[in-house]
Amino acid sequence: MATTMSPLTTEELHHFHKTDRSLFRFLIFKLRRDITQSLLVMALWLWLEHIGYPNLIHTIMQLKNQPSLVAAAVDEAAACLIFLETENFSSGLGGGGGGGLFLTKKLIQRDISIRIFHERRYTALAGIKSILKNICSRIFLDILHGNKNILQKRNKNNNHHKNGNVLVITSSKKRHNSNFTNLSTSPGFRHTFFGDIIDMMMTPPPQLVEASSSNLGLLHENNIWNGKRPSDDVCKEDRTMFLTFSRGFPVSEKEVRELFGDECVESVTMGGGGGNDGRQKLYAVMVLKKVATVDRILNGKRIAKHQINGKHIWTRKFEFHSYC
Numbered sequence: 098m099a100t101t102m103s104p105l106t107t108e109e110l111h112h113f114h115k116t117d118r119s120l121f122r123f124l125i126f127k128l129r130r131d132i133t134q135s136l137l138v139m140a141l142w143l144w145l146e147h148i149g150y151p152n153l154i155h156t157i158m159q160l161k162n163q164p165s166l167v168a169a170a171v172d173e174a175a176a177c178l179i180f181l182e183t184e185n186f187s188s189g190l191g192g193g194g195g196g197g198l199f200l201t202k203k204l205i206q207r208d209i210s211i212r213i214f215h216e217r218r219y220t221a222l223a224g225i226k227s228i229l230k231n232i233c234s235r236i237f238l239d240i241l242h243g244n245k246n247i248l249q250k251r252n253k254n255n256n257h258h259k260n261g262n263v264l265v266i267t268s269s270k271k272r273h274n275s276n277f278t279n280l281s282t283s284p285g286f287r288h289t290f291f292g293d294i295i296d297m298m299m300t301p302p303p304q305l306v307e308a309s310s311s312n313l314g315l316l317h318e319n320n321i322w323n324g325k326r327p328s329d330d331v332c333k334e335d336r337t338m339f340l341t342f343s344r345g346f347p348v349s350e351k352e353v354r355e356l357f358g359d360e361c362v363e364s365v366t367m368g369g370g371g372g373n374d375g376r377q378k379l380y381a382v383m384v385l386k387k388v389a390t391v392d393r394i395l396n397g398k399r400i401a402k403h404q405i406n407g408k409h410i411w412t413r414k415f416e417f418h419s420y421c
Contacts, residue, residue, distance in 0.1 A: 107235065114236045117143065120158045121237055127161075128168055132241070137225070137291060138174040140233050144224045145209075156204045169200050177214050181222060215397050219414065223331040223388045226291060335388045336363070337415040340381040346408040347377040356405040357383070361390045382415060 111118060117139060124135040142154050160166045176197060197211040214221050342348045350365045363386050369379030385391060391414060395401045400413045 111236060111239075114232070116155050116158050118236055118240065120154055122240060123158070123161055123167065124171060125240075126244075128164060128171070130168075130171060134171075134175055134178075136229065136233055136237065137178050138171050139237070140225045140228045141174050141177060141221075143228050143232060144221065147224070147228075150205050150207060150209065153201075153205055166200070170204065173198050173201050177211055180211055180214050181218060217389070217392050218397075219335065219391045219395075220389050223335045226335075227331060229291060331388050333384055334415070334417045336385045336391065337417075338383045338385065338391060338394065339413055339415040340383055341411045342369075342377070342379055342381075343409050344377065344379065348381075348405070348408050348410060350381070352405050352408070353381060353383065353410070356403060356410065357385075357390070357394065361385055361387070 121135060121139050124130045124138065125132055130138075139154075142157070146153055157167060157170050160170075180197075198209055202209050340353065350367055353365050354362050363384040365384075366382045367378040368381060369377075394403075394412055395414070400411055403410045403412060
């Protein structure tokens with residue numbers, strides 16, 4: 098006879114992520130790190146654990162009696178987040194023996210370099226964003242909401258005294274009707290990819306606050322992903338690329354699918370030509386099935402050139418006006 102499991106409550110989810118919650122509190126209260134920086138650092142560490150670097154957070158938490166080491170690990174993670182923003186790999190921390198992650202490499206006792214955030218840039222962005230939405234918004238919201246007065250006061254002080262360790266995440270959308278207004282506004286680096294998600298957590302709508310204290314309807318924490326990895330839980334915009342073709346060398350949709358693998362392509366929309374008058378299509382918008390394919394196609398470049406049947410195809414990530 099099959100047994101039925103009770104849905105996972107928020108309290109059980111908090112217990113499952115007890116170490117993560119303890120480390121988050123340690124960052125914002127003991128180390129007094131910037132709130133938004135701490136959220137992103139925790140999301141990045143959780144993403145690393147999901148892709149094959151287990152027990153990273155547990156290992157860092159064991160260093161709580163050595164705050165300077167924890168702070169150094171945060172600095173390395175923050176450098177990775179900043180690195181995700183750059184288009185020029187040579188300007189990052191990729192040089193040198195440890196690839197800029199000397200302490201992290203020592204903590205996990207495995208080889209890891211900041212180069213991973215170059216080679217898997219869009220996979221990392223999508224994965225971190227997914228963890229922010231699916232995990233951090235559920236396990237950290239009560240900490241933010243329950244300490245809003247303290248955090249607002251400290252943030253106000255930070256606006257008057259610049260802190261070199263601050264990483265600011267701002268949104269293109271302004272919010273006014275919340276107890277968390279301006280909580281995430283402080284001097285520092287602007288990270289454009291996660292602004293709306295952080296803003297939502299800092300200014301939670303009533304339904305999100307209510308959901309954070311109610312039964313989640315999950316049978317297991319892993320059901321958040323439904324058997325997928327965080328980077329699989331992405332919107333179409335994360336998986337969309339823009340292709341351009343050379344005038345005089347017409348490229349067909351069939352050739353596009355053949356070049357990038359029909360099994361990897363969700364859809365191709367050809368454009369730049371005039372309806373059915375036979376004029377050459379000069380560009381295409383291609384939606385892929387997985388964000389990892391974006392990284393494979395670009396291979397660390399902003400614009401990558403490919404060739405099929407003697408015809409060149411230039412590819413880049415499609416830039417939407419707002420990031421989902």
